[in-house]
Amino acid sequence: MVEQEFGQYLKKERKRAGYTLRGLAKAAGTSASTLSRWENDHSVPVRRDVLKLDEALGLKGALFRKWEFYTSPSALLPWMLDAGKLQEAATAITCISPALLPGLLQSPLYAEAVFKEGQPLWSATEIARVVALRANRYEYLRERNNPEITAVIPAAALSMLPEVIRREQVQRLQWLMDDGVRFHLVPPPRIILGVTSPLLLVRLEDGTRAASSDHQSGNVVFDASSGLERLFEIERRVLADALPLEQSRQLLKEMI
Incomplete structure (x- = not known):
């Protein structure tokens, strides 16, 4: 600090x-x-x-x-380092989350609410620090390695938010889509059944693929020896079930 x-x-x-x-x-x-x-x-x-x-x-x-x-990315918490390195080496990133918006795309108010609920023992200063890291992460990646970013979440991850948080987050997502992020919503009442925790899938410049998943106690990284093909098949199916980009954009407009 x-x-x-x-x-x-x-x-x-x-x-x-x-x-x-x-x-x-x-x-x-x-x-x-x-x-x-x-x-x-x-x-x-x-x-x-x-x-x-x-x-x-x-x-x-x-x-x-x-x-x-x-807000230096080098200040990432230890449990974020492996996933962070994957993001920084990726040419393409897909984020799939069954309940919450991926951290990479969260607005400050959304991230603050997540950390306050998930880390009740943290001080306001510590929460502000990690919120800043999240809020800056997208722009940092754009400047560093400029990956192609795709995200899929259920619409309920936005519609159930308090209005002030939802408005800020939806506006953030609209800006991100204008900046080239491929953002897909899974329309209600459908949910993402095959994913039980936030999932990050990356493709590297040399063709290597990897994935990581967030859990309550930390982050788990997967490679070719640990069930990677199953995760990329889940990605394919989730994208097939989600709304196309323009329909997702229209649903976002209706949430403001």
Whole structure:
């Protein structure tokens, strides 16, 4: 952890520049309540928001460098390292989840809700740190190895969310689809029967395939010697059952 939390640094620079919360929020294209959450380390902005804040404060990249260090992918938790390395080497990634949106595509509010429920003993600061890692992960992969990303989830993983979280997450997904992510919904009342925990399937540049699956106590990685063909057959069947891209996009619109 850095000596000074990102939020404290942001607040100090805002005051130095003579901005009120409302004033800086307006200059950076966000809300005062969201900016307050960032300053109090209840959540961490994503890359595009940091760049807007940096420009508004005239910091010439200093704020971005502080944020980049705070959210560095090298700070991944130990149980995330193997899956993280797979993502960083992949030319193609498929995420299939039976209940929750894959972490790679989660919005900050969605990720925060997941960590608060799944890690009840963590402090608000620790939750904010891992939320920032998730929120930055997609853009990091785009800059590092730019994999082709496909995701499949049941529609209930979005429709059952509180409205404020659902709206933010749906807007995030719409942006991701515009950026090239192939996002498919399994329409209600159907569920994904063949997958019991989040599943990540990757294809590497040399043709190697691998997979990983999240469990309550950690992450399990599969290779050709550990049932890999079964997992890729599940991928094929799940994609066949899911809605096409445009129908998935339309269903997302109906959720806002």
